[in-house]
Every structure is written in structure tokens, then in C-alpha cells.
Amino acid sequence: MIKSGLSISSITKKIIMALLGLFLIVFLLVHLGINLFILPICEDHAEMYTAAAHFMSTNWIVKVFEVILMAAFLIHIYYGIVLQIQNWIARGSIRYKSRNKTTTSFMSKYVIYTGLLIFMFLLLHFYNFYFIKLGLVSAPKAAKIPLPQEEHFYELIVWLFTNDMIFSIIYIIAFIVLGIHLKHAFEAAFQTLGLNHSKYTPVINAIGTIYSIIVPLGFIIIPVYFILFV
Amino acid sequence: MKIKLKIWRQKNAKTKGIFVNYSLDDVSPEMSFLEMLDALNTKLIEEGGDPVAFDHDCREGICGCCSLYINGHPHGPGEKTTTCELHIRSFKDGETIVIEPWRAKSFPVIKDLIVDRNAFDKIIAAGGFISVGTGSASEANSILAKKEHADEAFDSASCIGCGACVAACKNASAMLFVSAKISQLALLPQGKVEAMERVEAMVAKMDELGFGNCTNTYACEAECPKGIKITNIARMNRHFIGAKIGSQIKQ
Ligand code: SF4
Ligand code: FES
Numbered sequence: 450m451i452k453s454g455l456s457i458s459s460i461t462k463k464i465i466m467a468l469l470g471l472f473l474i475v476f477l478l479v480h481l482g483i484n485l486f487i488l489p490i491c492e493d494h495a496e497m498y499t500a501a502a503h504f505m506s507t508n509w510i511v512k513v514f515e516v517i518l519m520a521a522f523l524i525h526i527y528y529g530i531v532l533q534i535q536n537w538i539a540r541g542s543i544r545y546k547s548r549n550k551t552t553t554s555f556m557s558k559y560v561i562y563t564g565l566l567i568f569m570f571l572l573l574h575f576y577n578f579y580f581i582k583l584g585l586v587s588a589p590k591a592a593k594i595p596l597p598q599e600e601h602f603y604e605l606i607v608w609l610f611t612n613d614m615i616f617s618i619i620y621i622i623a624f625i626v627l628g629i630h631l632k633h634a635f636e637a638a639f640q641t642l643g644l645n646h647s648k649y650t651p652v653i654n655a656i657g658t659i660y661s662i663i664v665p666l667g668f669i670i671i672p673v674y675f676i677l678f679v
Numbered sequence: 680m681k682i683k684l685k686i687w688r689q690k691n692a693k694t695k696g697i698f699v700n701y702s703l704d705d706v707s708p709e710m711s712f713l714e715m716l717d718a719l720n721t722k723l724i725e726e727g728g729d730p731v732a733f734d735h736d737c738r739e740g741i742c743g744c745c746s747l748y749i750n751g752h753p754h755g756p757g758e759k760t761t762t763c764e765l766h767i768r769s770f771k772d773g774e775t776i777v778i779e780p781w782r783a784k785s786f787p788v789i790k791d792l793i794v795d796r797n798a799f800d801k802i803i804a805a806g807g808f809i810s811v812g813t814g815s816a817s818e819a820n821s822i823l824a825k826k827e828h829a830d831e832a833f834d835s836a837s838c839i840g841c842g843a844c845v846a847a848c849k850n851a852s853a854m855l856f857v858s859a860k861i862s863q864l865a866l867l868p869q870g871k872v873e874a875m876e877r878v879e880a881m882v883a884k885m886d887e888l889g890f891g892n893c894t895n896t897y898a899c900e901a902e903c904p905k906g907i908k909i910t911n912i913a914r915m916n917r918h919f920i921g922a923k924i925g926s927q928i929k930q
Contacts, residue, residue, distance in 0.1 A: 459886050535891060538784060541784035546685075547777045640913050642920070
């Protein structure tokens with residue numbers, strides 16, 4: 450399977466990455482929607498957040514979705530790395546001496562590195578939450594999270610954001626990096642899918658810009674709230 | 680004007696190359712870049728040395744022969760100009776100009792600044808044509824083409840196959856070139872007929888020859904001397920998807 454995954458055409462690989470990327474972009478919106486209940490946006494926000502988290506870990510449709518989501522992440526990352534390695538090889542063994550002076554956006558140039566940083570954050574995120582849910586690890590003892598821990602993510606999050614400054618800082622940086630990744634990726638996905646139009650492309654690009662600012666900002670507000678007000 | 684040069688010298692494809700420094704004391708700002716290299720070569724020959732090998736032919740920006748990666752830009756500084764259209768007045772007095780060949784695995788250096796761009800011909804040979812006998816010119820109005828399509832096809836056809844897009848791209852991707860060649864044919868009625876087979880064959884050849892994958896940095900568009908647009912790449916992707924999922928006649 451890995452071999453056939455490698456031998457497919459360059460454009461097919463790019464299309465797979467673009468489609469999965471767009472899928473992850475939609476998912477991120479759902480995730481943000483749930484996360485915002487961590488903030489006191491209404492009276493029973495904590496209960497609602499816990500209910501949503503509970504629904505996410507018990508409903509079978511969500512469970513199927515979870516597998517698809519994992520696969521989407523892994524394949525997106527896999528092809529990102531494969532394409533990058535091929536690209537390094539394509540340049541050849543001798544590099545240019547003079548630094549390239551072509552004007553391109555740094556967001557597009559470093560997309561593989563922002564991607565790798567996000568991947569590292571994802572691992573941390575899994576360690577902090579998803580693996581607890583799977584029962585692989587348990588929450589830090591100091592947090593005194595009651596059992597079953599997956600039912601008490603709200604307490605865990607509040608504890609992490611109020612006690613672990615380093616966690617909060619990593620969290621905020623990760624979402625800034627994600628914003629940079631998405632700013633390029635959103636537009637690029639449409640270009641790769643050939644969805645280019647003199648009238649609609651500027652609209653798509655504008656939506657991409659808004660998305661890549663608003664959504665990471667939405668995530669960032671949460672630790673900022675806890676740092677400043679709790 | 681005085682200029683200093685740092686030029687990549689490499690005897691042949693097998694030997695290792697190095698940068699060699701030269702200086703010219705008496706160049707006129709009005710000289711073209713290639714005339715300056717001619718002056719250098721004349722000097723080298725007079726001194727009994729080996730002249731610097733570089734590609735050139737028309738020297739008016741239409742053949743795509745000239746190349747050179749000059750101070751970090753394919754075809755040097757200046758927008759939409761080929762190296763042969765570049766002038767010494769674009770540089771400062773006393774400036775050091777670094778000249779390198781295109782760097783891509785699929786464009787191996789033959790000698791000094793000359794690279795083998797046969798890979799582009801192979802991509803064209805894989806499908807960049809229309810496989811019908813053309814016969815004598817037919818009545819112009821018998822096949823109708825939209826003006827907009829004709830204009831766009833013409834824009835795409837203005838690609839001179841120089842390879843600057845590959846040289847500029849951090850991934851050494853040839854997608855701008857290939858997409859321009861695909862578009863110039865696919866936009867017109869005669870070329871549309873084989874558009875699907877063409878895109879598949881040319882993309883497969885491009886991959887096989889080891890060009891990189893586009894990551895949408897658009898360095899190619901920024902450096903293309905003919906202003907070929909990345910909308911061509913989007914069109915290629917679109918046609919590629921169409922070819923892969925569209926129904927095709929089985930042979
Ligand atoms: S697309 Fe532009 S840079 Fe690339 S080969 Fe054609 S003319 Fe040269
Ligand atoms: S020599 Fe023909 S384009 Fe430069």
C-alpha cells in the first residue's frame with residue numbers, strides 16, 4: 450500500500466492533501482465550537498462543554514468519524530512529508546550559492562515547517578487529552594481530576610490553563626503557527642483542486658484570510674481568558 | 680563601469696565545478712548582459728584561457744535559449760526579462776555579480792553555465808502536440824474559437840521553454856511550463872480533442888523525469904520572463920482531475 454501510495458502522480462498526491470486539508474479545516478471549526486463552551490459564554494457552559502465532550506466520546510457516529518479524522522491527519526502528514534522529500538531530491542545535490550531573491554510569501558515557503566510544528570503540538574494535545582480518553586495515560590496527579598477522567602476534561606483544561614503557564618504559552622504559539630499554515634493552505638488547496646476563477650478566487654482568498662485569523666484567535670482567547678481573569 | 684564576476688565553472692557533466700572570480704574594468708552600462716560575457720570571453724581567449732560556456736541564440740527574448748541564475752534571480756533582476764534582454768545598467772558600479780547555472784536534478788550541468796534541458800523536450804514529446812495531419816491551411820472560419828480562449832491560448836503559448844520556473848522554484852517543479860504547454864493546446868478546438876490524454880501523459884512524464892511537486896509558492900510566476908500565470912497550473916490540475924475521473928474510451 451505504501452508503495453502504491455508513493456507511485457501515484459504528483460498532482461494526485463497534492464489533490465489528496467488538499468481535500469484532506471479542507472476536511473480538517475471544517476473539523477477545526479466544529480472543535481472550536483465545542484471549545485468555546487469552556488469560556489463562561491452562558492450560565493451552564495461547563496455542563497454544556499462536558500455534555501458535548503461526553504457525546505463526542507460515546508456516540509458511535511462520532512466514533513466512526515474519529516477514525517476517519519485520524520486517517521485524514523495521518524495521510525495529510527504522510528503526503529506532506531513524501532512530497533517534501535521528493536522536492537528536496539528534485540533540487541539536486543548542488544544548491545545555489547546566492548540566496549534566492551524571488552518574492553514569495555514566507556507562509557508558503559515554510560509551510561512544511563509550520564506543518565511539522567503543528568504535528569508536534571498535535572502529539573502534545575493527544576498526550577494531554579485524547580490518550581486520557583483512550584485510557585492510555587492519566588491526567589497529572591496534581592490536577593486531582595476525579596475518575597473517570599474523560600468525563601472531567603473541563604476541570605483538566607481549567608487546571609492546565611491556570612497552573613501550567615508553559616502549557617498555555619505552547620498552546621498560544623501553536624495556534625499562531627496554525628494560522629500561518631492555514632493562511633497559505635486555504636488558498637493553495639483551491640488552486641491545487643483547480644478551482645480558480647477570476648471572480649471567485651479573491652473571495653476564497655479573503656475567506657481564507659479571515660478563517661486563518663479568526664479561528665486560531667478563537668482558540669487563543671481561551672488560555673488568555675484564564676491567564677488574565679482567573 | 681567596473682564589475683566583479685563570480686562564475687560557476689565546470690569542465691563537463693562528470694567533473695566537480697567551482698566558482699571562479701573575474702573582473703572587468705571597462706564595461707559600458709549600455710551593454711547587454713550577454714555582450715558583457717562576450718567581452719569576458721574575448722579577454723579569456725586572448726589570455727589563452729578557456730571561455731565561459733553559456734547558452735544563447737536569438738538574443739531578443741524569444742527563443743528560450745539563454746538561462747543563468749544571476750544574483751539570486753533566474754534571468755537576473757528585472758521583471759519579465761530574459762537574460763539576453765538584461766543590461767549592465769541594472770547593476771551598480773563595482774558590484775559583484777554571481778552567475779550560476781539552473782540547479783535542478785532534471786537539468787544536469789553540461790559545461791559551466793549550460794544545463795541539459797532535454798527533459799522539457801521529453802515532456803513535449805510525451806503529448807504536447809496534436810496528432811493529426813494538418814494538410815494545407817483550411818478555411819479560417821471552419822473551426823470557430825472564442826476570442827477570449829484564443830487570447831489565453833496565445834498567452835500560454837508565449838512560454839519560451841527556458842526553464843526559469845524550475846530554476847526559481849524551491850521544489851524544482853516544472854508545473855508552470857507543463858501547464859502552459861497543456862493550456863495553449865487545450866484552450867483551442869483542435870487541441871481540446873486530446874486534452875485528457877495529453878494532461879495525463881505529460882504529467883506522468885514530468886514526474887518520471889524527477890521534477891518536484893508544486894507547493895504553491897508561485898516563485899515561478901514571479902520569475903517567468905514571459906509572465907506565464909499560475910492560473911495555467913490550476914487549469915492543468917482541473918483537467919487532470921477531469922481526465923482521472925472522467926469516462927474514457929477503452930482501447
Ligand atoms: S513558464 Fe516561463 S519560466 Fe517557465 S519555461 Fe515557460 S517562459 Fe520559461
Ligand atoms: S537568447 Fe533567445 S531568449 Fe535569450
